[in-house]
Amino acid sequence: MSREQDDLDMTLGSGIAAFESKQFSRAAGLLAPLAEQGNVDAQYRMAIMAQNGLGMLPNPLLAFSYMKAAAKAGMGVAQHGLAFMYMQGECTDKNPAKAVQWFKQAADQGLIGSMTTLALMYEQGQGVEKNLDEAKRLYQLAGF
Known part of the structure; x- marks a missing residue:
């Protein structure tokens, strides 16, 4: 596994941990770049936060976009x-x-x-x- 992949995995892990502990602003900061890159776990959590205005202003368009991407990926x-x-x-x-x-x-x-x-x-x-x-x-x- 490459150093870059280790860093991505750590960022994802930290982002998920922040999400699970309801530190939504931190989670959004960590997960947004990963979601943009197509990470399904990040997309799903970003969709939830965008849909419910957790750690960000509610963003129905973003929520739908990420939820659909994660759904199409098979989650x-x-x-x-x-x-x-x-x-x-x-x-x-x-x-x-x-x-x-x-x-x-x-x-x-x-x-x-x-x-x-x-x-x-x-x-x-x-x-x-x-x-x-x-x-x-x-x-x-x-x-x-």
Whole structure:
């Protein structure tokens, strides 16, 4: 491993530690450059901070951009977060069909919250055609 990679890993570790201990200004300072470089862990945390105005002013555009990048890179919690943005119309236009698409990807990775939300959407016909059998299947899959 190169010296540069060690430095990046240390910065990421410090940024995540700052995020976890709610030192959001410090976390944003450490994670923003890594997020710009495409680091998925940094992108996800920057999205959360930008969405909720933690350590920075709320920035819906930035939040959506980073959440989508992390989701496209395959991070399950980011897929769930992006689906929620589409479902609620938060940081982007409300789009239940896109919400379903992203909840499905997160559910495929085993995220229980995504399975249950998706089941509810099938139960109510929100973003998808109402399908009680699919709702039941998803609830069972989620352990209900």
